[in-house]
Amino acid sequence: MMTISLEKKLWLPDGQPPGNTITKTVKSPERLCLYRAEWYDETLAFFNEFDTLVLRQGFYVVLDFSDLKELTAAASLMLFAKVTRCQCCVPKVFAYPGAVVSYILPEDKAVRDVFRKSGLWAAIKPGGESKLDRLWNDINNPYKTGNDPSSQMGAIIEQLLKQVGKLPRKIVSALQESYLNIAHHAYEGFKGGPVPLHEFMVGRWWQFVKWNPKANRLSLVLYDMGVGIPDSIRPISHAVEQKVSDCASIALAMKSGVTRFKIQGRGRGFNDIKSPIDANPSAEYLLVFSGNGLVVYRSGKKVEEKLHGFSIGGTLIEWTFSGVGK
Structure with missing residues (x-):
């Protein structure tokens, strides 16, 4: 020990x-x-x-x-x-x-x-x-956290290119959309609450890149501790259904034309986030954990959903690809 x-x-x-x-x-x-x-x-x-x-x-x-x-x-x-x-x-x-x-x-x-x-x-x-x-000074360390995607995105792409070489199509735009959604919207629901949001947590995200060069397998995992997709999309989903589970809320967010955020010029829903799975034959899956729900997406269709007993405490997204890289 x-x-x-x-x-x-x-x-x-x-x-x-x-x-x-x-x-x-x-x-x-x-x-x-x-x-x-x-x-x-x-x-x-x-x-x-x-x-x-x-x-x-x-x-x-x-x-x-x-x-x-x-x-x-x-x-x-x-x-x-x-x-x-x-x-x-x-x-x-x-x-x-x-x-x-x-x-x-x-x-x-x-x-x-x-x-x-x-x-x-x-x-x-x-x-x-x-x-x-x-x-951020260690380009070889796959664990990163930040809250300013405008200044940190370049370093993220540099790290991916150094580790993996050729990246899956549309993964950069998916990451950009995810970071921006977190920075602008994920923590909005905490404003005005009984406990002020700590300065460190404003727009905060965490990322892990797992690259297996022998198998040419890449996983990119992104996590935030915001309010989560179900709580932010329920005002939209209630217009469609009276009672919606966390899984159904995530699935609704994935539908084309549905956006989580009603702000002009912001929030493309999951179109950008799903696009690497649809655009790459090497794509294995997209996992979206949010609230108590999990939805798994593969090549144009939702293939699995699971409602858990514990909340993920925000949103965790993972893209996984095989047969990619240099």
Whole structure:
């Protein structure tokens, strides 16, 4: 068992963090995975537990991954997002906010190497916004977060081109539309709420690029913690149906001509977001998690939907392609 802690100067002699001296350990399930229904709920429960302990109850946390056997792409991105939100949005009770999360790494060497070699550790290690800014200087790290697509889009495309070479058709326009929708609209529903939106979270998105050069397989995963598609499109969907599930709301957003946002010049709905799947023979699928719903889209048709017990806490989109690249 290997424990990753902070620099010694951040810890008291008895091993307790400074400030609030109470630390809670949260044990990870054996699999952190959003793709399989049997693992989805316990994955979300784990994320929600440590998120609540830090941001609502004011505890330091140790995330115990010792029994972890599998960490999949979308779950690793959510881990990055949840941890960095804790590190950058903690209450003032914490003397060292960047030290709010520490880790026990997996005993399984292959899974431990996922943390060390994939760029994940550099993304979730103790630190705050300056650590996240440094990720932009590491073109080889596939984990990125930002809130200014106009200035950051160039770096994203540069990274993709360096890693993958030739990109799937229309993926750049799909990413641009997704970033702009997040920046302009995803967090609008929180304005005027009882708890002000933290400055760090305004327009915030997280991204992970998984590239397997041996298989020529590419996955791009994008996550935001906004209000989600169902809550933003329900005013439109209610004109069609009296009661609409989260899956039905996502499916409605995917229909041609339906836009999530009623603002002139903004919001092309899912036309741009779906287009890489329709335009590339190499496309495998588009996954859209939002609210409690999941919709899977392949080549012009919705092929699967699933209503889960836990909300994704925003929207997560994944495009996956095979047989692409250099």
